[in-house]
Amino acid sequence: xxxxxxxxxxxGPAAAEVLAEHRIKTVTSLARASVEKIxxxxxxxEARATRVIAAATELLDASATSPAVAAKTADAGKPPKAGGxxxxxxxxxxxxxxxxxxxxxxxxxxxKxxx
Numbered sequence: 001x002x003x004x005x006x007x008x009x010x011x012g013p014a015a016a017e018v019l020a021e022h023r024i025k026t027v028t029s030l031a032r033a034s035v036e037k038i039x040x041x042x043x044x045x046e047a048r049a050t051r052v053i054a055a056a057t058e059l060l061d062a063s064a065t066s067p068a069v070a071a072k073t074a075d076a077g078k079p080p081k082a083g084g085x086x087x088x089x090x091x092x093x094x095x096x097x098x099x100x101x102x103x104x105x106x107x108x109x110x111x112k113x114x115x
Contacts, residue, residue: 008059
């Protein structure tokens with residue numbers, strides 16, 4: 001579920017209403033706002049503006065890494081499991097020396113015989 005501005009520590013219904021009057025209606029818009037812009041709003045000092053912007057940023061980060069979102073994005077950067085690479089892509093890798101052992105592995109090459 002997408003967080004709402006009143007989920008932020010230090011922002012209740014009254015503060016949310018004041019922020020909305022100044023076009024800050026979402027957690028994202030608050031997180032992206034400058035301290036100066038928020039501190040200019042009645043009821044927000046520079047210190048409070050800094051705290052609520054940081055809290056909004058943390059809330060967005062936490063909602064982005066929630067289990068539901070994490071499950072959807074977990075495989076995003078991984079290559080396909082099957083059929084993704086062609087045998088041609090593997091050429092030149094794992095070159096063998098004359099004895100059939102992998103280079104640099106000192107006797108830990110594949111054994112010949114039954115598979």
